[in-house]
Amino acid sequence: MKTLFAALLLAVAAPAIAQDYQRPGVPPLRDRVATHDRLVKARLDRVVPRIMREVGVDMWILVAREYNEDPVVKAMLPATWASARRRMVLIFFDNGTSVERFAIARYPVGDLFPSAWNPEAQPDQWARVAQLVGERKPKRIAVNISRDFGLADGLSAGEHRQLVAALGPLASRIESHDRLALGVLETRTPEDLDVYQGIMRVAHALIPEGLSEKVITPGVTTTQDVVWWYRERLADLRQDAWCQPSVDIQRANAAAVTPGRQTLPENNVIMPGDLLHVDFCAGMMGLKTDTQMLAYVLKPGETEAPAGLKAGMAAANKVQDALTSSYRTGLTGNQLLAAARAKAIAQGLNPVIYTHAIGQHGHGAGPWIGAWERQDIIPGLGEYRIYPDTAWSIELAALHKVPEWGGSDVRFPLEVDGFFNGKDWRWIDGRQTELLLIPRGAK
Numbered sequence: 001m002k003t004l005f006a007a008l009l010l011a012v013a014a015p016a017i018a019q020d021y022q023r024p025g026v027p028p029l030r031d032r033v034a035t036h037d038r039l040v041k042a043r044l045d046r047v048v049p050r051i052m053r054e055v056g057v058d059m060w061i062l063v064a065r066e067y068n069e070d071p072v073v074k075a076m077l078p079a080t081w082a083s084a085r086r087r088m089v090l091i092f093f094d095n096g097t098s099v100e101r102f103a104i105a106r107y108p109v110g111d112l113f114p115s116a117w118n119p120e121a122q123p124d125q126w127a128r129v130a131q132l133v134g135e136r137k138p139k140r141i142a143v144n145i146s147r148d149f150g151l152a153d154g155l156s157a158g159e160h161r162q163l164v165a166a167l168g169p170l171a172s173r174i175e176s177h178d179r180l181a182l183g184v185l186e187t188r189t190p191e192d193l194d195v196y197q198g199i200m201r202v203a204h205a206l207i208p209e210g211l212s213e214k215v216i217t218p219g220v221t222t223t224q225d226v227v228w229w230y231r232e233r234l235a236d237l238r239q240d241a242w243c244q245p246s247v248d249i250q251r252a253n254a255a256a257v258t259p260g261r262q263t264l265p266e267n268n269v270i271m272p273g274d275l276l277h278v279d280f281c282a283g284m285m286g287l288k289t290d291t292q293m294l295a296y297v298l299k300p301g302e303t304e305a306p307a308g309l310k311a312g313m314a315a316a317n318k319v320q321d322a323l324t325s326s327y328r329t330g331l332t333g334n335q336l337l338a339a340a341r342a343k344a345i346a347q348g349l350n351p352v353i354y355t356h357a358i359g360q361h362g363h364g365a366g367p368w369i370g371a372w373e374r375q376d377i378i379p380g381l382g383e384y385r386i387y388p389d390t391a392w393s394i395e396l397a398a399l400h401k402v403p404e405w406g407g408s409d410v411r412f413p414l415e416v417d418g419f420f421n422g423k424d425w426r427w428i429d430g431r432q433t434e435l436l437l438i439p440r441g442a443k
Contacts, residue, residue: 026238029238033080035285037078037079039191039286039287040078040112042190043189044076047183047187049092049099051184051187052099054179054183055183056140058139059133059140059142060091060092061129061133061141062143065088065159066084066085066086066087069084069154072144072151072184073088075360076090076112078111080110081110085105085107088103088105091132101113102115102116102132103116104128116132126163129167130168138170138173140175141175142175142176142180143155143163143176144180145160146178146181148383149178149181149365149384151181151182151185152180178384182384183365185359185360185365186359186391188359188389188419192359192391195285196287196417196428200417202282203280204430206230206237208436209233210247211276211438212438216270218271218438221270222267223247223266223270226270227246230280234282239284240282240288241282242282242283243281243362244281247277247278249268249275250275250277250411251275252406253405253406270297272299275297275309277294278292286360288359288361288364289358289393290358290415291416292395292414294412294435295437295438298437298439305435305437306404307403308400308401308402309435311402313412313432313433313435315349315350315412316412317431319340319349319353319396320414320416322347322351323336323353324394324425325343325425327425328386330385332367332382332383333366333368333369333370333378333381334367336369337353340369350400350409351397352399354395354396355369355394355396359390364391364393366386366387367381367386368382369382386420387422388420389420389422391418392418392419392420393417394414395413395415396415397411397414399411399412416431
């Protein structure tokens with residue numbers, strides 16, 4: 001059952017992409033903080049114990065210092081905490097019945113991690129760490145060190161040295177597992193999904209507004225004008241703009257900057273006949289969205305986009321279908337890429353797939369499924385597997401020959417977020433299936 005907050009968010013948020021734009025509804029900051037902390041607590045209560053037991057460790061130690069946080073620690077902080085405070089050592093311990101958690105830190109971490117250190121009684125923080133670990137006698141101690149994944153590599157060299165020195169003989173029990181850090185970060189809970197659609201709808205409302213006559217006057221407006229309009233709107237709505245938006249142009253007879261792309265240099269004036277592409281990053285309550293959409297600027301007398309451009313849009317949707325229908329629990333990112341490309345190529349499509357996980361980070365925890373610059377096996381990053389209850393930003397493009405543009409290959413990039421439950425795939429808030437038109441009223 002959806003929470004009251006989620007129902008409110010969905011009720012006031014903008015409708016699906018195909019409908020006209022309405023002002024997106026976003027909750028006030030105080031409500032967002034409460035929801036953010038509720039989502040974090042659900043992951044700590046249920047996801048952390050499950051992944052620890054799957055990996056087979058009975059203790060997990062995370063160490064972070066102010067402004068140099070382990071990404072996993074950062075994702076576990078209350079919404080009102082901008083960073084760790086001083087040095088923070090978070091410990092999870094599976095006692096066989098439950099997984100307790102506490103902080104060896106001067107302050108409790110909200111109501112999520114009680115403090116287990118009194119500096120007045122024991123001034124040496126590392127000695128207190130050693131005491132608490134020694135009392136619990138863990139058999140296997142996990143830390144976050146990874147060769148391939150930055151999100152699982154949060155233990156700094158300096159903190160690692162001090163931890164090893166503090167634990168003494170128990171340091172021989174330290175081990176690292178990409179799956180532990182990535183699994184905790186990538187797993188989406190029912191609480192997450194209660195609110196994710198509303199968060200996604202904010203992006204699905206703002207992007208079409210920016211790609212409309214409200215913002216764009218052909219022959220006058222530049223791509224950077226639109227970029228900064230998006231930044232201002234994100235600031236107005238107090239959204240997490242976790243990357244700079246981008247707006248680029250493809251135009252008939254333009255010189256290709258890279259093979260298969262006619263994207264013009266940055267900050268060109270938008271003209272009739274242009275194919276516009278927006279890449280847009282936003283989020284709130286600790287969950288990120290990553291979205292790309294396409295629009296066509298009508299020429300005088302036109303009421304729809306050229307047939308070749310509409311066919312290219314349809315081709316990009318077919319590449320999406322080839323990828324999402326290929327998801328299987330246990331496949332590696334490399335295997336999923338190969339399966340999806342084979343399926344798309346068999347349909348006569350020319351796919352470029354560069355998909356990633358989405359969630360508490362924009363480029364989230366999980367495998368790489370291709371890269372824009374390579375469509376073959378990616379060592380390390382592509383070898384991690386697909387797991388259930390994960391969210392994905394389906395980022396890709398179809399290259400399609402457009403007769404109206406002299407038969408040249410035009411790139412149709414799209415990006416939209418979805419959820420895989422281990423068996424079935426669904427879009428979190430639908431997807432774009434038709435080119436947006438500028439101006440809207442012409443159709």
